[in-house]
Amino acid sequence: NNGDVVEVIRGAKPVVPPDWRSLTVTGRARSAIRRHIRQSEKEEFARLGRASIDQMFERAGKSLKDVSLRPALD
Numbered sequence: 001n002n003g004d005v006v007e008v009i010r011g012a013k014p015v016v017p018p019d020w021r022s023l024t025v026t027g028r029a030r031s032a033i034r035r036h037i038r039q040s041e042k043e044e045f046a047r048l049g050r051a052s053i054d055q056m057f058e059r060a061g062k063s064l065k066d067v068s069l070r071p072a073l074d
Contacts, residue, residue: 016040
């Protein structure tokens with residue numbers, strides 16, 4: 001209600017549930033939540049990609065340091 005006082009307790013690692021977008025009033029808050037979710041997803045996809053590449057090289061019996069990926073990227 002109007003005039004209520006709340007205490008915000010922050011954790012060491014921010015976690016924003018996607019449901020909070022529907023609770024926000026301002027566009028700036030919605031944008032910040034979307035930005036945080038996109039960044040979290042990007043980091044998770046990068047982690048999964050690295051894990052799958054490491055697993056693939058391990059099955060092939062090679063090390064990522066032994067293989068140059070530069071020609072494939074050019």
